[in-house]
Amino acid sequence: MSSTTQKQQNFVSEPMGDKPVTALPGIGPVLGERLNEAGFDKAKDVLGQYLVMKEDKESFKGWVKDTCDANSKQAEDCANCLKDWSNDHV
Template sequence: MSTTTQKHRDFVGEPMGEKSLTALSGIREILGEKLKQQGFDKAYMVLGQFLLLKKDCEMFAEWLKDASGANSRQAGVCTRCLKEWSDAFL
C-alpha cells in the first residue's frame, strides 16, 4: 500500500501555475538548487521535461537522477507526482 504526503496531495490537487520546484514531491532544497543550476527553476519546467520524455516514468526518473543527483526513492516520488498531476489536468 502506498501512501502520499500532504505535499504530494497539495501538488496534484490543483493547477500548477508558478509553483516552485520544491512544491514537487521528492524535491527539497538541495535537489531544487541542482535543478536550478541546470536551468529548471519552476515546477512547470520539470513537467515539460516529463512531457518531452512522453510521460515515460522510467526515462524521466533516470533523467532526474542524472540532472539533480536524486536517489531512486526521490526520483520515483517526483515521477509519481508528475504522472498523477498530468493524468488529472492534461
C-alpha cells in the first residue's frame, strides 16, 4: 500500500457497504455534492466507475477531475484508495 492517510486506512480496511462518497479520501463535502449531482451518491458507485474504466488509474483521475472539478491531489488520493481497496477486496 502506498503512503496513506488515516481516512484511507479506515476506508480500505472496511467493507464498501453503503458509504457516502465523502468517505473516499480526497472527496469532501463540496466534491461529494458535485458527485451526487452527477449521479454518484455512494462510494460503491465511484468504485464501479473505477472498475468500468478497467482500473486505469490515470483515466479514472481524469474522470474525477472532469466530473467534480477535483484537483490533482484529490483525484490521486481517491484513485489510490480505490486501487488499494480493490486489491484487498475484489
